[in-house]
Amino acid sequence: MTTQQRLPAPVEVTAAGTAEGAASRGGLPRWAWYAGAAALLAAAYAVFRGTGTLPHDKEAPQFLAVTELREWIDDQRDLNPVFLYFLNYVRLYVAEVHGLFQTVLNALGWPGLVGVMGGMAWLAGGWRVALLAVAGVGSFGVLGLWESSVETLALVGASVLLSLAIGVPLGVWAGLSRRVRGLVTPVLDVMQIMPTFAYLAPLVLFFHIGAPAGAIATMIYSIPPAIRITSLAIQEVSPAAVEASASLGATPAQTLFKVRLPLARPRIALAANQTVMMALSMVVIANLISAPGLGGDIIRGLSRAQVGLMLPAGVAIVVTAVVLDRMLSALARRGPRSRAGRLDLAAAGALAAAGLALTPVLPATWPQEWTVNLAAPVNEAVHWVESTWYGATTFVKDLTSHALLNPLEGLLTTAPWWLVALAVLALAWRVSGARPALTALGCLLAIALLGLWEHAMQTMTTVAVAVLVTLVLGLLLGVAAARSPRYSALQRPLLDAAQTMPAFVYLLPALALFGSTRFTAIFASVVYAVPPVARLVEDGIRAVPAPVVEAALSAGSTPGQLLWKVQLPMARRAILLAANQGIVMTLAMVVVGGLVGAGALGYDVVVGFSQRADFGMGFVAGVATVLLGVMLDRITQGADGRPSPRRRKLT
Amino acid sequence: MKIRLLAGLLVLGMAAAGCGGATVGTPSGSAAPQPGGGSAAPGSAGTVKIAINPWVGYEASANVVAYLLKNELHYDVELPEIKEQLAWEGFETGDVDVIIENWGHPDLKKKYVEEKKVAVEAGSTGNKGVIGWYIPKWMADQYPDITDYKSLNKYAHLFKTSESGGKGQLLFGDPSYVSNEEALIKNLKLDYKVVVGGSEASLIKGAQQAQEQKKPLLFYFWDPHWLFNKTQLVRVKLPEYTEGCDADPKKVACDYPEMDLDKVVSKRFADTGGKAYELVKNFQWTNEDQNAVANDMTNNGMTGEQAAKKWLDANTAKWQAWLPK
Numbered sequence: 001m002t003t004q005q006r007l008p009a010p011v012e013v014t015a016a017g018t019a020e021g022a023a024s025r026g027g028l029p030r031w032a033w034y035a036g037a038a039a040l041l042a043a044a045y046a047v048f049r050g051t052g053t054l055p056h057d058k059e060a061p062q063f064l065a066v067t068e069l070r071e072w073i074d075d076q077r078d079l080n081p082v083f084l085y086f087l088n089y090v091r092l093y094v095a096e097v098h099g100l101f102q103t104v105l106n107a108l109g110w111p112g113l114v115g116v117m118g119g120m121a122w123l124a125g126g127w128r129v130a131l132l133a134v135a136g137v138g139s140f141g142v143l144g145l146w147e148s149s150v151e152t153l154a155l156v157g158a159s160v161l162l163s164l165a166i167g168v169p170l171g172v173w174a175g176l177s178r179r180v181r182g183l184v185t186p187v188l189d190v191m192q193i194m195p196t197f198a199y200l201a202p203l204v205l206f207f208h209i210g211a212p213a214g215a216i217a218t219m220i221y222s223i224p225p226a227i228r229i230t231s232l233a234i235q236e237v238s239p240a241a242v243e244a245s246a247s248l249g250a251t252p253a254q255t256l257f258k259v260r261l262p263l264a265r266p267r268i269a270l271a272a273n274q275t276v277m278m279a280l281s282m283v284v285i286a287n288l289i290s291a292p293g294l295g296g297d298i299i300r301g302l303s304r305a306q307v308g309l310m311l312p313a314g315v316a317i318v319v320t321a322v323v324l325d326r327m328l329s330a331l332a333r334r335g336p337r338s339r340a341g342r343l344d345l346a347a348a349g350a351l352a353a354a355g356l357a358l359t360p361v362l363p364a365t366w367p368q369e370w371t372v373n374l375a376a377p378v379n380e381a382v383h384w385v386e387s388t389w390y391g392a393t394t395f396v397k398d399l400t401s402h403a404l405l406n407p408l409e410g411l412l413t414t415a416p417w418w419l420v421a422l423a424v425l426a427l428a429w430r431v432s433g434a435r436p437a438l439t440a441l442g443c444l445l446a447i448a449l450l451g452l453w454e455h456a457m458q459t460m461t462t463v464a465v466a467v468l469v470t471l472v473l474g475l476l477l478g479v480a481a482a483r484s485p486r487y488s489a490l491q492r493p494l495l496d497a498a499q500t501m502p503a504f505v506y507l508l509p510a511l512a513l514f515g516s517t518r519f520t521a522i523f524a525s526v527v528y529a530v531p532p533v534a535r536l537v538e539d540g541i542r543a544v545p546a547p548v549v550e551a552a553l554s555a556g557s558t559p560g561q562l563l564w565k566v567q568l569p570m571a572r573r574a575i576l577l578a579a580n581q582g583i584v585m586t587l588a589m590v591v592v593g594g595l596v597g598a599g600a601l602g603y604d605v606v607v608g609f610s611q612r613a614d615f616g617m618g619f620v621a622g623v624a625t626v627l628l629g630v631m632l633d634r635i636t637q638g639a640d641g642r643p644s645p646r647r648r649k650l651t
Numbered sequence: 652m653k654i655r656l657l658a659g660l661l662v663l664g665m666a667a668a669g670c671g672g673a674t675v676g677t678p679s680g681s682a683a684p685q686p687g688g689g690s691a692a693p694g695s696a697g698t699v700k701i702a703i704n705p706w707v708g709y710e711a712s713a714n715v716v717a718y719l720l721k722n723e724l725h726y727d728v729e730l731p732e733i734k735e736q737l738a739w740e741g742f743e744t745g746d747v748d749v750i751i752e753n754w755g756h757p758d759l760k761k762k763y764v765e766e767k768k769v770a771v772e773a774g775s776t777g778n779k780g781v782i783g784w785y786i787p788k789w790m791a792d793q794y795p796d797i798t799d800y801k802s803l804n805k806y807a808h809l810f811k812t813s814e815s816g817g818k819g820q821l822l823f824g825d826p827s828y829v830s831n832e833e834a835l836i837k838n839l840k841l842d843y844k845v846v847v848g849g850s851e852a853s854l855i856k857g858a859q860q861a862q863e864q865k866k867p868l869l870f871y872f873w874d875p876h877w878l879f880n881k882t883q884l885v886r887v888k889l890p891e892y893t894e895g896c897d898a899d900p901k902k903v904a905c906d907y908p909e910m911d912l913d914k915v916v917s918k919r920f921a922d923t924g925g926k927a928y929e930l931v932k933n934f935q936w937t938n939e940d941q942n943a944v945a946n947d948m949t950n951n952g953m954t955g956e957q958a959a960k961k962w963l964d965a966n967t968a969k970w971q972a973w974l975p976k
Contacts, residue, residue: 077743204737204740208740208741208743208744208746209733209737209740209741209744209746210731210741210744210746287732288734288737289733289737290731290732290733290737290741290746292731296732299705299732300705300732302705302850302851302852303705303706303707303851303852304707304877304948304949305852305855305856305859306949373952375952376952386860387863387864390860390864397813398813401813401814402813405813406813406816507852508852508856511852511853511856511857512856512859512860515812515853515856515857515860516814516822516846516847516848516849516853516857517812517813517814518814519813594849595849595850595853596848596849596850596852596853597814597846597847597848597849597853598849599846599847599849602849603826603847603849606826606849607826610734610735610736610825610826610827611736611826611827612736612758612759613758614826
């Protein structure tokens with residue numbers, strides 16, 4: 001194997017994709033160029049192996065400098081005007097908003113909350129959604145998690161409200177001004193790829209711990225889609241409508257409020273939807289800085305090593321996500337000017353009133369007899385799996401580690417840094433062109449300068465293998481779903497659950513089956529990243545025009561030929577986008593990997609979060625993860641001529 | 652429009668809070684209610700916030716104290732879940748009044764007790780913390796000499812895994828734990844590599860599977876822990892601890908010392924906590940006591956409150972001595 005062939009999986013896919021259509025240069029066939037370059041790199045590796053490696057130093061001066069900066073800031077806390085007049089007020093206001101949500105939700109009482117949610121759902125999408133909302137909110141009580149669920153709702157509500165209050169106006173501005181857009185986009189990129197753990201520690205420094213800090217952490221993660229989608233919605237308002245309004249003499253403000261915003265409304269509802277989903281995925285992380293809610297139940301289950309304790313909380317989070325998603329997407333589907341009918345209003349009002357009227361009558365807390373305790377049976381089932389499957393899972397783990405992970409990691413960590421940089425440069429140049437290639441190179445060099453080369457190479461190995469597995473699985477599932485609508489209907493809710501279920505819940509059995517290894521981390525990433533990939537592939541294949549499919553069939557194609565010769569090639573763009581998404585999602589799980597034995601950058605971030613003296617290393621490792629993400633993105637982005645893949649991911 | 656609204660709110664709030672700027676240590680408004688003797692529900696003596704660090708033994712102690720505070724002294728008790736190092740920050744912000752089980756942390760004591768003066772030590776819990784290297788019991792039965800560190804190299808091949816790069820694997824846990832592992836391996840010339848699990852869960856699952864599936868495992872663990880009630884583990888003997896042998900972290904070649912676990916409270920709570928503070932200061936019990944409560948919570952499906960009540964009902968004499976006179 002040569003260096004080039006062993007670089008991350010998506011790169012291979014995309015490289016193969018472009019090679020097909022491109023014409024060969026000079027007299028030599030294309031493959032000869034590749035073979036030549038690969039042979040050259042292989043020769044260089046053979047000669048220089050073991051030299052120019054940059055081993056990890058826990059006490060690199062870069063890390064120490066950041067740690068010292070942290071201590072300095074910490075000492076300034078009650079002296080510096082930035083704290084006194086800005087940061088501490090931010091904390092107070094967020095606390096105020098969160099407290100308001102908390103008070104209102106608790107004051108409603110459980111029958112009241114069920115009724116009010118049902119009423120709101122009815123207004124948003126009719127009786128079906130209302131039924132779902134009533135059942136969903138009721139299930140919090142049945143699971144025995146009423147109080148934590150309400151805490152989570154309050155936290156998510158406060159963060160989403162604030163995210164939208166800031167994100168929508170910013171998004172509108174970015175949608176109107178190209179310059180603002182250019183300024184905001186890279187910041188949003190960083191906010192989304194930066195591992196949440198990495199900014200948790202600095203956040204604690206500025207905003208302390210507790211619910212307000214948790215809400216702010218959640219906002220950092222949930223604001224980007226609000227800004228991005230709003231900006232996109234404003235940009236995509238038909239220019240004809242805007243021109244018409246301007247030619248009729250409307251001021252820019254009138255055009256914005258009377259034309260642009262109303263036309264963009266469904267899209268902005270979608271922005272709200274994405275914001276909610278992002279906020280929900282922070283529930284567990286927020287608990288690490290002592291924000292209340294369902295995250296606490298999950299962390300407790302983790303320290304007692306009992307899936308039975310974690311699963312109900314995980315289910316409650318998934319249920320919350322499903323209920324809110326159905327409500328908000330029903331809202332997004334409705335036309336810009338439609339209003340609820342009188343009948344709907346009456347029904348919704350009745351539902352809410354009934355709930356509120358019952359609050360003083362029924363017991364103040366959810367009755368104990370109405371809860372179902374699942375802990376024991378779930379624990380038993382998990383235990384059965386852990387002891388029965390152990391042999392098979394160990395075999396799979398060892399095979400992957402010895403055949404794939406160890407050689408690749410060995411290669412990347414023993415190759416001289418300049419050789420790896422050269423390979424990345426050549427590859428990115430070939431696939432995406434000069435500018436992205438230089439950016440990729442810049443990122444890689446920055447990682448080296450930050451003192452995290454070795455760990456970054458190890459993380460790259462895990463990410464590469466995870467992306468490879470994700471793509472294979474995602475393609476299989478996506479193709480299967482595209483070919484059978486019935487199977488697709490079965491698979492969709494499962495994928496939804498896999499994406500919203502906090503990773504910690506399935507990490508425990510994974511730890512028992514695979515041990516504390518890189519493979520466990522890969523397993524977690526795959527569960528998290530397969531759903532979007534499968535969905536994109538399915539949509540891509542579905543989008544192949546029916547006449548094309550019919551033409552192929554009438555020409556006598558077998559289903560296999562149809563798939564390989566028509567559907568997959570035509571869905572290429574969607575598949576490439578899926579590959580890119582796979583990379584981003586996998587990177588998001590790097591830190592979780594650090595908690596289950598993957599080591600490297602993820603573990604550095606975790607260390608930085610839990611050991612004061614290593615704050616610097618953790619923070620720098622977070623930055624390095626972002627750089628790694630940008631690098632992989634730049635290498636792959638040219639594959640289908642997209643400007644930036646992440647800009648599309650939320651549309 | 653919304654921006655203007657927000658700005659307006661900000662200005663209003665600043666005016667309301669006075670123009671002195673907001674410091675977090677002296678909270679104003681409803682954001683951070685006064686701990687200790689502050690206002691609380693009618694009929695209550697005040698609110699006490701005991702941080703819950705993420706291990707069950709800690710939770711057991713916290714629940715027992717919380718039960719007494721609630722039912723004997725009529726305080727309200729909050730149990731916010733916070734990681735060890737962050738809990739110390741809580742002393743400063745008012746989010747935490749009590750850390751009921753502290754494992755050493757001389758660096759944090761220096762910072763918060765001596766320099767910032769926001770925390771105060773409140774005496775021993777009576778629990779002895781022991782860190783060490785453990786193996787599942789079946790290994791000690793099969794290879795009787797393995798429990799001595801001198802023969803670890805002989806058996807290193809047993810402990811090889813896909814992660815340990817040809818050497819024996821020593822599994823480590825959460826990075827916030829006290830650790831001499833790297834130095835020990837180097838200074839005792841052991842043919843082992845530290846593999847970081849990253850969490851307590853990775854240690855527990857590893858230990859459970861090692862005993863159940865009869866797989867070799869050498870790992871870092873500590874007592875008191877509920878796992879000892881469920882899974883049989885044997886400690887590997889390292890060179891004995893002598894005073895000062897761990898002074899230089901790079902040259903450590905001896906076992907961990909037995910650690911006296913203690914309580915730390917916020918300065919404010921020590922000054923204004925009254926009877927609640929007295930109770931916390933007097934609280935003292937043994938490892939067996941704690942493991943009993945922790946085991947009920949983990950393996951017998953009891954909530955912290957139920958397990959605490961069960962123990963308290965059976966040990967009246969012990970807790971009577973903790974109550975303030």
